[in-house]
Amino acid sequence: MTTVTLTATATCTAGAARVVSGTPEKPGLAQPVTRRLLVERAGFLTALVQRLAGGLLATAWAEQHLDQLASGVDAEGRRLPAKGWMALRRLGWTPLIPAGLRVPDRVRRAAEEETARALRLALHRRAVTTAIIATWPADPRRRTTDDWVLLRRHLPAGTDNVTIRNRTRQIASFAARHGRLPDGFTELETPPTIPAQVLLAAADRQLVRVGRLDEVRARVWVQLPTVPAPASYRDWAWHDITVTLPPTVGPDTKLCTPTLRLRDGKVRLDLPFDTTVEAAPLAGHRRAIGADWGYNTLLTAVVAEPGPDDTVVCSGRALRFDAAGVSRKLDRLRAHRETLKTKVTHLERLAAGRHSGLDPASTAKLDLLREEHQRVCARIRNLGRALAWSAARWLIDQAHAAGATVVYLEDLTCMEAPGSSKAWNRRLSNATRGVLADAVRHLGMREQVAVVTVPARGTSSGCPRCGNKLRHIQAPDNHKPANPWALCGCGHSADRDYSAAQRIAARGLAGQHRTTRNRAGQATVRDTVDAPVRRTKTTTPRPAASRDKHRPTPSRPRRREASRVPGFSPAALATAGSRPAPTKAVQRPAGRTPQNLTVQVPGTTRSHTFSSNHTRTRHRVRWAVLGRGFHHHVNSTPLQQRAGPHGGETPGTPRIAQEN
Numbered sequence: 259m260t261t262v263t264l265t266a267t268a269t270c271t272a273g274a275a276r277v278v279s280g281t282p283e284k285p286g287l288a289q290p291v292t293r294r295l296l297v298e299r300a301g302f303l304t305a306l307v308q309r310l311a312g313g314l315l316a317t318a319w320a321e322q323h324l325d326q327l328a329s330g331v332d333a334e335g336r337r338l339p340a341k342g343w344m345a346l347r348r349l350g351w352t353p354l355i356p357a358g359l360r361v362p363d364r365v366r367r368a369a370e371e372e373t374a375r376a377l378r379l380a381l382h383r384r385a386v387t388t389a390i391i392a393t394w395p396a397d398p399r400r401r402t403t404d405d406w407v408l409l410r411r412h413l414p415a416g417t418d419n420v421t422i423r424n425r426t427r428q429i430a431s432f433a434a435r436h437g438r439l440p441d442g443f444t445e446l447e448t449p450p451t452i453p454a455q456v457l458l459a460a461a462d463r464q465l466v467r468v469g470r471l472d473e474v475r476a477r478v479w480v481q482l483p484t485v486p487a488p489a490s491y492r493d494w495a496w497h498d499i500t501v502t503l504p505p506t507v508g509p510d511t512k513l514c515t516p517t518l519r520l521r522d523g524k525v526r527l528d529l530p531f532d533t534t535v536e537a538a539p540l541a542g543h544r545r546a547i548g549a550d551w552g553y554n555t556l557l558t559a560v561v562a563e564p565g566p567d568d569t570v571v572c573s574g575r576a577l578r579f580d581a582a583g584v585s586r587k588l589d590r591l592r593a594h595r596e597t598l599k600t601k602v603t604h605l606e607r608l609a610a611g612r613h614s615g616l617d618p619a620s621t622a623k624l625d626l627l628r629e630e631h632q633r634v635c636a637r638i639r640n641l642g643r644a645l646a647w648s649a650a651r652w653l654i655d656q657a658h659a660a661g662a663t664v665v666y667l668e669d670l671t672c673m674e675a676p677g678s679s680k681a682w683n684r685r686l687s688n689a690t691r692g693v694l695a696d697a698v699r700h701l702g703m704r705e706q707v708a709v710v711t712v713p714a715r716g717t718s719s720g721c722p723r724c725g726n727k728l729r730h731i732q733a734p735d736n737h738k739p740a741n742p743w744a745l746c747g748c749g750h751s752a753d754r755d756y757s758a759a760q761r762i763a764a765r766g767l768a769g770q771h772r773t774t775r776n777r778a779g780q781a782t783v784r785d786t787v788d789a790p791v792r793r794t795k796t797t798t799p800r801p802a803a804s805r806d807k808h809r810p811t812p813s814r815p816r817r818r819e820a821s822r823v824p825g826f827s828p829a830a831l832a833t834a835g836s837r838p839a840p841t842k843a844v845q846r847p848a849g850r851t852p853q854n855l856t857v858q859v860p861g862t863t864r865s866h867t868f869s870s871n872h873t874r875t876r877h878r879v880r881w882a883v884l885g886r887g888f889h890h891h892v893n894s895t896p897l898q899q900r901a902g903p904h905g906g907e908t909p910g911t912p913r914i915a916q917e918n
């Protein structure tokens with residue numbers, strides 16, 4: 259079995275620190291440094307790097323420079339190094355050191371790395387912008403089919419529609435202001451702001467060292483300036499910082515060089531760590547989970563197995579992760595963000611139009627609005643990320659519970675947003691979907707579940723049983739064209755997402771022997787091989803009576819409220835002859851219901867809590883492992899726990915009955 263290295267980043271806060279004379283090899287006198295002083299000195303370093311990088315970025319922000327960087331070769335035609343700071347040095351772009359400042363070469367490297375990353379990120383935006391300007395349509399609000407074809411030919415592969423829309427709006431607004439199209443990307447956009455952080459990974463042992471103190475603590479040695487403008491090397495000193503590691507960083511992980519930044523008056527260290535894990539095999543799977551980025555729900559999954567005669571047998575039970583509540587919250591936040599943005603833009607326009615600038619009250623208002631806008635943006639980002647990670651956790655837990663060794667997903671890069679992008683965006687933004695895909699891959703890799711993408715084309719439009727085109731309707735009893743339900747002439751009639759999940763699982767299992775890894779190491783099946791799906795009977799057998807049901811299920815007899823009161827019997831009530839016993843159900847007090855079950859996820863220390871008398875119930879996704887709070891409820895299928903073994907299988911593994 260092959261092993262792979264998995265890199266994750268833990269955000270740590272700097273603990274106790276000491277300033278040490280001499281070097282880490284020959285430490286001299288050590289003096290404790292207060293937290294305040296440490297924050298101040300780390301602030302000197304981040305400000306210095308920001309200043310150097312900002313200056314360099316401003317000089318490099320020109321079309322000919324970006325062309326040079328995009329070409330990937332230097333003036334002599336040699337390939338540019340992958341490391342950003344090395345590439346910039348090869349091109350001869352170095353930051354200007356202000357007179358009188360003494361800056362170690364390693365700090366310059368960190369600044370160059372920061373600049374290189376900003377420039378390389380800009381290259382993608384520039385490619386999109388250049389393509390849109392080159393193919394500017396007659397009416398930018400509505401492109402014709404020919405316009406789209408032409409644009410797609412110029413765009414970098416995998417550009418999504420939201421990016422195209424936003425860039426088009428940006429260029430249209432420039433054209434409205436200037437009466438012409440921008441000459442190039444650098445005229446349209448100013449250089450981005452360099453974040454206040456130091457990428458210590460660009461430096462080496464002369465600036466930073468990382469090691470473990472014990473299983474739960476690490477030690478970071480870093481050179482920090484002791485004054486805002488260091489004039490000689492005497493103004494730089496080694497600082498020995500102790501960092502407590504979060505529980506996600508196991509004792510057998512390898513610590514890498516961190517990124518240093520300030521946050522909430524503390525020194526933060528984003529510490530990457532490598533874990534070596536056994537890679538799950540790409541082929542030879544006997545049970546799989548196919549998951550669809552749902553239209554009705556966030557994720558819809560189904561358990562599938564290879565069946566006889568090159569068919570695939572799918573379980574009749576759809577596994578759902580429905581975060582409609584969180585999605586609505588995200589919608590509200592997005593609307594709020596737009597309102598704030600409009601107000602900010604309005605005030606900025608006012609300020610630009612006046613020679614004297616804004617009055618103090620409006621300036622204060624503008625600052626407040628900008629701050630609020632930043633906060634709302636951060637909230638949207640964090641909530642989206644938390645949602646994506648909890649959905650990924652749920653999916654991998656479902657795979658464990660079902661005994662599946664592989665999860666098949668749609669390939670996001672070849673997916674096009676459907677016609678009504680508005681409805682699609684309500685569910686999940688592109689960014690969140692990307693985070694979700696990465697999170698599923700990460701968790702899968704850590705827990706030996708292969709995560710493989712399959713081509714997205716036709717997964718929701720084709721019938722999983724016969725492959726013909728599906729009809730999408732409102733509901734099985736309402737054939738109005740709409741999205742929620744899928745119907746086929748062969749008799750297939752199912753929820754749209756469930757139907758798509760079946761097709762994804764079948765496509766993955768049928769093509770599993772052609773699974774390859776792309777350059778980024780992600781497992782993928784490139785060829786579309788569709789196997790006909792046979793559905794089994796539902797794995798949770800229903801009572802026979804419910805099959806020919808023609809009347810509502812009678813409600814269960816309720817216990818009389820009076821009998822619950824200690825020392826109080828209905829007989830006593832009858833003899834007293836006063837008030838009759840209450841017949842209305844009394845509301846259950848808040849808190850855990852007595853039917854709550856806690857299910858251990860097989861092979862882990864994690865558990866899911868859910869109410870036993872519902873198949874789809876509100877339950878909170880617990881974050882014991884990653885230590886993240888996720889305070890919104892989601893409706894998701896709980897992990898199935900089956901009592902008793904089936905034909906020698908381990909308990910907790912749902913069995914798929916063969917359809918005869």
Ligand SMILES: [Zn+2]
Pocket residue numbers: 721722723724725726746747748749750
């Ligand atoms: Zn069909």
